[in-house]
Every structure is written in structure tokens, then in C-alpha cells.
Amino acid sequence: MFGEEYRITREFPEFFLDYRERLDPNIRWTDRIQSQSGDWSGNVYDFFSRVSAKLTLDLKRPFKTDGLFRIEETPVHESVREALVNCIVNTDYFQSWSIVIEKYIDRIVFANPGSIRIGKSQMLKGGISQPRNRC
Numbered sequence: 001m002f003g004e005e006y007r008i009t010r011e012f013p014e015f016f017l018d019y020r021e022r023l024d025p026n027i028r029w030t031d032r033i034q035s036q037s038g039d040w041s042g043n044v045y046d047f048f049s050r051v052s053a054k055l056t057l058d059l060k061r062p063f064k065t066d067g068l069f070r071i072e073e074t075p076v077h078e079s080v081r082e083a084l085v086n087c088i089v090n091t092d093y094f095q096s097w098s099i100v101i102e103k104y105i106d107r108i109v110f111a112n113p114g115s116i117r118i119g120k121s122q123m124l125k126g127g128i129s130q131p132r133n134r135c
Contacts, residue, residue, distance in 0.1 A: 005042025
């Protein structure tokens with residue numbers, strides 16, 4: 001989680017984290033963060049920090065206060081961060097591909113390898129969790 005990418009790939013050879021911003025349909029991507037670029041650590045924690053900031057940057061922040069303090073985030077901010085955390089935590093890092101997150105003008109797509117461990121019907125009911133990567 002906190003190591004350097006080149007050390008992580010010794011244990012997880014297919015480890016790769018990829019964020020692609022696709023805000024202009026005429027350009028392959030308008031921004032990209034990927035773990036093998038060499039200009040940052042490439043670890044899961046730093047990926048979360050960088051991508052979370054990018055995903056929530058353009059979300060609306062209506063003016064709301066709680067007493068004297070302004071509330072800076074909405075439930076949408078929390079949901080986007082939760083989806084990112086779930087994508088990272090539930091990835092099967094031994095698969096032949098890894099996390100890909102794509103931000104479009106009108107949507108965000110989270111993709112990771114691995115199947116639903118508890119089954120689709122139980123997932124839709126909620127209440128039971130079976131994380132793939134225990135802390």
C-alpha cells in the first residue's frame with residue numbers, strides 16, 4: 001500500500017493502477033495517472049490521494065453551513081470516494097489486469113479485476129461484506 005511501485009510488482013507482478021481523464025472526445029485522454037510512470041511512488045495510497053482529488057474537483061459544492069462552519073462536501077463527494085476505495089480494496093492484484101478508472105464529462109467508470117465474492121443477489125441485498133484484500 002505504501003511502498004514503491006517497483007517493489008510492489010515483485011510480489012504482485014501484474015500490479016498496475018490507471019486513471020484516465022477523457023474530457024475531450026477528440027483526444028485519447030486529457031490527463032492520466034498511472035503507477036508505472038516513475039514520477040511518483042506508484043503505490044495504492046498515493047494513487048487514492050491523487051485520483052480522489054481529480055474525481056471530486058469538478059463536483060458542485062453548494063453553500064451550506066453547520067453552525068459557523070461551512071460544509072465543503074456533499075453526499076456525491078462521499079459516494080465517489082467510497083466507489084474509489086471499493087475499487088482499490090476489492091481488486092484481485094494477482095489478475096492479468098488491474099484498476100482502470102475513467103472520468104468522462106458525464107460519468108465516472110470504475111473497473112477492477114475479480115468477481116463478486118458474495119454473489120450478485122446478496123450484494124444487492126447488502127449487509128454482508130467479504131473483502132478480497134484484508135488489512
